[in-house]
């Protein structure tokens with residue numbers, strides 16, 4: 001699959017992630033009650049844990065999907081679906097992921113749980129129509145760097161990043 005041109009970089013700290021996941025919990029509390037959460041691994045695990053804590057949800061399961069090797073999107077692999085969970089068609093359940101980008105992962109998981117409420121912390125325009133609730137939108141050519149993927153190091157001035165395309 002062609003490599004997406006990510007011209008902009010959007011690093012997210014643990015504090016921002018916590019704050020935004022909590023903001024998502026605030027949006028979701030009045031849309032409940034929720035029977036449980038399906039976290040899309042691995043990125044959905046962190047916001048799912050924060051939302052589960054805030055909404056006092058203890059029924060949590062996973063759908064395991066992998067579709068990127070770092071920034072290169074490839075065919076999505078479903079490593080585990082909803083078999084064994086009691087989510088049924090998803091009615092009353094929350095699906096949580098860190099972000100929706102092209103929306104491919106969301107399409108796959110929505111098919112498994114057509115009646116679930118799909119919520120992400122971040123959304124890019126191509127995936128946005130597939131999400132019921134999200135907090136922050138970034139442009140399609142932005143790569144979001146999550147705190148579990150990064151470490152502190154020197155960063156180029158924005159002007160230099162622009163010049164390098």
Ligand SMILES: O=P(O)(O)OC[C@H]1O[C@H](OP(=O)(O)OP(=O)(O)O)[C@H](O)[C@@H]1O
Nearest residue numbers: 041042043066067068101102103104105
């Ligand atoms: O909207 P899409 O274009 O499908 O991209 C979004 C998905 O990609 C990332 O997961 P990834 O497949 O990289 O696996 P990971 O969560 O284990 O890092 C991210 O966590 C979303 O699940």
Ligand SMILES: O=c1[nH]c(=O)c2nc[nH]c2[nH]1
Nearest residue numbers: 068101142143144145146
């Ligand atoms: O860490 C990530 N940042 C992103 O912007 C992204 N898009 C798809 N998958 C992603 N993973």
Ligand SMILES: [Mg+2]
Nearest residue numbers: 041042043044
């Ligand atoms: Mg993921």
